[in-house]
Amino acid sequence: MSNPTVTHSTDAAPAAHGPAPAHSQFRLLVQRRFGPFFATQLAGAFNDSFLKQLVILLVTFHATDYTTLSAGLVANMAAGLFILPFVLFSAYAGQLADRFDKAKVIRAVKMAEVAIMVVASAGFFMKSLPVLLASIFAMGCHSAFFGPVKYSLLPRVLAKEELTGGNGLLEMGTFLSILLGTLVAGVLAAMTTNPLWLSLALLGFAVLGLASSLFIPATGEAAPDLKLHFSVVSETIATVKMGQREGEGVWNSLLAISWFWFIGAVVLSQIPALGKDLLQGDTTVVTVLLATFSVGIAVGSLLCERLSGHKVEIGLVPIGSIGLSVFTADLALSADRFAVLLASSATAAPLDWTHFLAMSGSLRVLGDIALLGVFGGLFIVPLYAFVQLRTAPQRQSRIISANNILNALFMVVAAGMSAGLLAAGLSVTGLILVCAALNAVVALYIYKTVPEFLWRFLSWFVVHAIYRLRSTGTAHIPEDGPAILAPNHVSYVDALVLSALCPRPIRFVMDASIFRVPVLSWLFRQVNAIPIASAKREPETLEKAMAAVDAALRNGELVCVFPEGALTRDGQVAEFKPGIRRMLDATPVPVIPIGLSGLWETAFARNGKSLGARLTSLRPGRRLEVNVGAPQSAEVDIEVLRSKVLDLVQPRGPQPASRPTQARS
Missing domain, CATH: 1.20.1250.20 (MFS general substrate transporter like domains)
Structure with a gap:
């Protein structure tokens, strides 16, 4: 049997880093x-x-x-x-x-x-x-x-x-x-x-x-x-x-x-x-x-x-x-x-x-x-x-x-x-x-x-077994180099959806209480998720998280931060916490707004549905939309960043009006 064993593009090739049409x-x-x-x-x-x-x-x-x-x-x-x-x-x-x-x-x-x-x-x-x-x-x-x-x-x-x-x-x-x-x-x-x-x-x-x-x-x-050597x-x-x-x-x-x-x-x-x-x-x-x-x-x-x-x-x-x-x-x-x-x-x-x-x-x-x-x-x-x-x-x-x-x-x-x-x-x-x-x-x-293989499998399986994923703007996610992804936080499977979308590994910053859930904790550790908590509740965990984010970005990795700090309880995009601002100040990198839509009505959101309704919502074919916006500079105001995310969220069906942004002292 013959043994079947990213670069500059040529004149005959498309740009290697540009989006290609999804043809056969x-x-x-x-x-x-x-x-x-x-x-x-x-x-x-x-x-x-x-x-x-x-x-x-x-x-x-x-x-x-x-x-x-x-x-x-x-x-x-x-x-x-x-x-x-x-x-x-x-x-x-x-x-x-x-x-x-x-x-x-x-x-x-x-x-x-x-x-x-x-x-x-x-x-x-x-x-x-x-x-x-x-x-x-x-x-x-x-x-x-x-x-x-x-x-x-x-x-x-x-x-x-x-x-x-x-x-x-x-x-x-x-x-x-x-x-x-x-x-x-x-x-x-x-x-x-x-x-x-x-x-x-x-x-x-x-x-x-x-x-x-x-x-x-x-x-x-x-x-x-390259110098050739034969030995x-x-x-x-x-x-x-x-x-x-x-x-x-x-x-x-x-x-x-x-x-x-x-x-x-x-x-x-x-x-x-x-x-x-x-x-x-x-x-x-x-x-x-x-x-x-x-x-x-x-x-x-x-x-x-x-x-x-x-x-x-x-x-x-x-x-x-x-x-x-x-x-x-x-x-x-x-x-x-x-x-x-x-x-x-x-x-x-x-x-x-x-x-x-x-x-x-x-x-x-x-x-x-x-x-x-x-x-x-x-x-x-x-x-x-x-x-x-x-x-x-x-x-x-x-x-x-x-x-x-x-x-x-x-x-x-x-x-x-x-x-x-x-x-x-x-x-x-x-x-x-x-x-x-x-x-x-x-x-x-x-x-x-290599837990990345297992994580990608879970991502691929969950998204393709239950949902129909439609995405736009994915070319805005850099192929290499550091960046912070800033999506709205709708459900417990947001990280899986984003992982299924992005071919690069993502370091997710996640709530420490979820990070410590038995069995799941093992998987989160394998994929190098970063547990975080509020300064009032666990100041030491917060400082460790900030240091881990800084190290990841300096190492050229993608870090995903949910700026709302918690899952939405009403389907709205909550105001952004100041943590993301602190991360960007410590390590200035591009920040990429992302809008997730279609997850609020699923079994994995905090939407107050009964168990029966949640099981019904698991029917295959539910459409999800992920819209990725243009990268923003590290100096972007977090209110501006939130407005970018709001623009990218495409509601499906009647949704509550967005909560008015409250001024911070």
């Missing part, structure tokens, strides 16, 4: 900034899969012409030779992609691919397995050098609102191309062993990839002063450490992506044995299983843009991880159940794909594999987009290289674990169940280590 991701396919690159990636992924599968099939069915080695050994050699370059050369590949224009790097890699296919063609004419294995190693080198530039190019040509959609298209295209390469290799190998036709096919797709790369627009040099050991270690230093969120995202490839390496490597030995199917059944997984990945990848609302939404990652665990486990159970039913029937084995589909229980097996793919797409696409968004432009390619190195290492460990457990007598379905359990444990660890 498919429009990118006809735009020069994305379309040629997409075609180049598809051709490369196809050839990776096509070459490896051709070699394996020819050695399997025409062994005497090529080697005396077993087909299984050759398949493992091919897989190992393809992965090895990711460990050896990824660090240097990342340096090249950061140092030079990415379009030029892609064209150089694609020219190398044409040369590699010429060598592979010679191997077919000579019927030389060593030459063919060398070609597979060279294609691994091709992919190792293409990987860093592939994922670091996207944030240079796409607006941040397009990153999830662009990554979704990329993953969809990659997996379908891998599938197509595998299928075409099988069909072609069954029709002919004439090396001329095999060579024409390989060279044709390599030339197609090179031709499409010529239309990729220039991106500029991300790090023109397999020291630079590989340095590159991985660079990924670790990029921030806890990025580093754990890299680990999560690599974990996905660990699970994928284990489960996908068991599909042939699962189809042949447990499901009693022939090669067509194995092909159907692999095709179902690839289509599932494609569907899940494309769903990410719709579910995320055209933004980088890591709240989808926990959903993906839950689905991976559930359907990995159910795949093992459904396959065992199918085997039991098959054993009790009089059906002759092996089954072809039509007879397999006619058997009871087959649809459950296929459904599990399809949903594994869907949730895999929901898991991995937001992580790639998150890494791209949170990584410094001048280091993006090297961070992707760190990811590729980790991916390769995790896949090697996966292969070793699988071989060891199977050799120890564990069944194929037992191994798959072990993967499901390990995935659940690793997911819990990640969400404990």
Whole structure:
């Protein structure tokens, strides 16, 4: 399998920091900034899969012409030779992609691919397995050098609102191309062993990839002063450490992506044995299983843009991880159940794909594999987009290289674990169940280590399960740097709504009595909320809160302060307390007014509704509106700030008139 591993915009790209229209991701396919690159990636992924599968099939069915080695050994050699370059050369590949224009790097890699296919063609004419294995190693080198530039190019040509959609298209295209390469290799190998036709096919797709790369627009040099260093050991270690230093969120995202490839390496490597030995199917059944997984990945990848609302939404990652665990486990159970039913029937084995589909229980097996793919797409696409968004432009390619190195290492460990457990007598379905359990444990660890993932999941789930969120002015929230968000305070879920809206982490200043609520207190601490109290009630808590806000702003973070100081009890915007003025005086930063509407009638507001009325108000589909105003200077008068918030609040239905502002002494 090809290893699928924010900046200045180009002339062909929209401004990377400006708002992008919320159109379908498919429009990118006809735009020069994305379309040629997409075609180049598809051709490369196809050839990776096509070459490896051709070699394996020819050695399997025409062994005497090529080697005396077993087909299984050759398949493992091919897989190992393809992965090895990711460990050896990824660090240097990342340096090249950061140092030079990415379009030029892609064209150089694609020219190398044409040369590699010429060598592979010679191997077919000579019927030389060593030459063919060398070609597979060279294609691994091709992919190792293409990987860093592939994922670091996207944030240079796409607006941040397009990153999830662009990554979704990329993953969809990659997996379908891998599938197509595998299928075409099988069909072609069954029709002919004439090396001329095999060579024409390989060279044709390599030339197609090179031709499409010529239309990729220039991106500029991300790090023109970077000095190149080639050292397999020291630079590989340095590159991985660079990924670790990029921030806890990025580093754990890299680990999560690599974990996905660990699970994928284990489960996908068991599909042939699962189809042949447990499901009693022939090669067509194995092909159907692999095709179902690839289509599932494609569907899940494309769903990410719709579910995320055209933004980088890591709240989808926990959903993906839950689905991976559930359907990995159910795949093992459904396959065992199918085997039991098959054993009790009089059906002759092996089954072809039509007879397999006619058997009871087959649809459950296929459904599990399809949903594994869907949730895999929901898991991995937001992580790639998150890494791209949170990584410094001048280091993006090297961070992707760190990811590729980790991916390769995790896949090697996966292969070793699988071989060891199977050799120890564990069944194929037992191994798959072990993967499901390990995935659940690793997911819990990640969400404990990076609570932002869990908080985003809660935000995303609450908002999308109950409400229809409409927002305006979100471009006013800065992508980086300190600022204070100043919304009106309507309900207990205001923080979740704002978190669902903003891709950046927010430090919420909240009432100390709510902060200390059992169970919830743990979550508030994990997301670094800041408890605050009045000077009369808890002066020490107030001073600690002011110091924490000052430290957060000086650290370049977003801080959300509810200037009213408490939830509204009548649906009105109360007068603002002087605390926000003190924060701005201590650390002058922009303050952004926000108006929340539609929450007053919900179950989470202090509106005096009965329990029955509150439960009724939980019906899905209630519309919320969040209007973000233009940033105000740190010197803004808090009465002016309150009037800005009032202007942004759009009442739904009859609302009490706004309370007149009282003069302060």
